[in-house]
Amino acid sequence: MHNDVTATGHAARIATVDALLPAPAPFEVGGDSVLLSAEVGDTTAAGLSTCTGLGPDSPRSMWRALVEHRLEVQLAGPDPAAGLDALLTRWDEHLRSLARVGDTECAAVLSRPSRDTAGATELLRHGFAPVGVLAVRPAQRMAAGPDATPGVCIRHATPDDLSTAVTLQLELQRYDAQFGRVTLRPGVEELITKELLHHLERPEPQVWIAELYGQPLGMVVLQMPDETGWIRHRVAASRVGYLSSLAVSEAARSSGVGTALAAHAHQVFDEAGADVVLLHHAVANPRSTPFWYAQGYRPLWTGWQRRPAVRSR
Template sequence: MDTEHIANITAEHAKRLLAEDSLIPPPTSWAGAGGTLLGTEHAVALATRSEISPTAAEALWRPLVEHRLDVRLAGSDPGARLGELLDAWEPHVRECPRGEWDTAAIVVRPSRDTAGTEELIRRGFAPGRVIAVRPADRLGGGPPAVPGVRIRRAEWRDRPTAVRLLLELLRYDAQFGLVTPRDAAERVVTEQVDRELAQREPQLWIAELYGEPLGIAQLQLPPASDWVRGQVSAGRVGYLTSLNVAEQARSTGVGTALAEHAHQVFDEAGAEVVLLHHALASPRSTPFWYAQGYRPLWTYWYRRPAVR
């Protein structure tokens, strides 16, 4: 496949996406990216495979083996073109053992690029995770603030509470099939908390009610959030890493108080947008974030296990 063919399809794909969503950045170059190029007259894709160790920090959030397809669609029927690319990809995915839970086939698409959604469903994919975006000036709603709730920066004495609340979040999210319980979870989370607490101004915030810690929010400001900057067409990008409210305190406004505080911190840091990942199937996080002024930017379509 020649580079001119790829460039022409990419340009048409980018134009189509820009019309749908001005916050989606132009597609990145595949030069030197590795993987296998797949293509037809009006569509191209890059198929990649990655594998990580179960003790790696990322293993908490992803299957160990991931096959990913990055697609670019042109022509008058982009949905049909996506179907053809998915079929061309299938033999590559089939190297995974049938039924192996720690594998997934993943297609990450701009949420508003809905062409070909049916083709994904037909082949066993489901929308699992979203990167949601909130422009800085967006208003959010929520219940009135709980009287007595106080948000403060975490300190070393909060270490056990922070670890407990973040592990509780992992356990809650594991229900939705994309977070995998791992033996290394407590060690990984403790290391993350320690790294954060060692900062001069830790971006770890505790919500407490009359001295009892009930919730936690973990934030990344630029440059710590720069790893996610390429996902959105904006200059300064903040990332909301985690938010959890203790089970007994949910639905009482503590989450809203933490989110409002986080947005204030992002505003002060000059973030133009804030991004976060959340599980679409979560009956808690999905409605919560959309009430707080977020909306879907990228949708991760999963088939897990990769081969059934």
């Protein structure tokens, strides 16, 4: 079985699933990565297993386990679900040689194209749950500008808004921690403060505050197309914007603040020439999922997670 043959078949299959998915290339093994493979009849599966770790004082630790085993997957042939099942079995064997049973700071993670539903049942049987989505919104430059929301004023944030921004982001983190994408760490307020201060001290901070009748009750943080190289490879588009965070105080829920912030963000991205905007959200969040899809987003990639990575038999 050859990696490039599987990659070719996988690319042909994915091309029919979603036009916004990037064309996959054969896996390149390097460093500590390990290439796994499986074969079921005429179906082949290839997976690139990697592992990364970070400390609890890293801002990224709020969004993941401290040790994360990832599997990139390519499937070719008539029965991709069976191929994925066999590949996951191989990966399970590999993980048992690396990870401690029951370690909740060690997670097994893989992303699957959201519209490529083959293998979803097999993922569930192997103990994975769909935790997060990378959603996409194509540019709508021909649309009219955002309607004004009564009582809402949106302005650039300044360093003087740091306390408000931290309060809003901390409220959002605590709510999202219920759904598996966020880990509340000791010192989370300090981590959030450091990250937001980095944004606010930039010459042109892409942080915006929404005031409702003069009270700052919402915030949106953006990454412009020249900052999104870290995620641009996940979508078939040249200029990619990323909506990092949108937070609205509980006191302003259903007031139109969130919709006004989203519309403002999209206008900023359109003016910057973004072809698409990406964002992450938790699958199980009963607020963000319907909200974002009402703003024109749809799932592009679904993140599946098993935490701990290795369970007791």
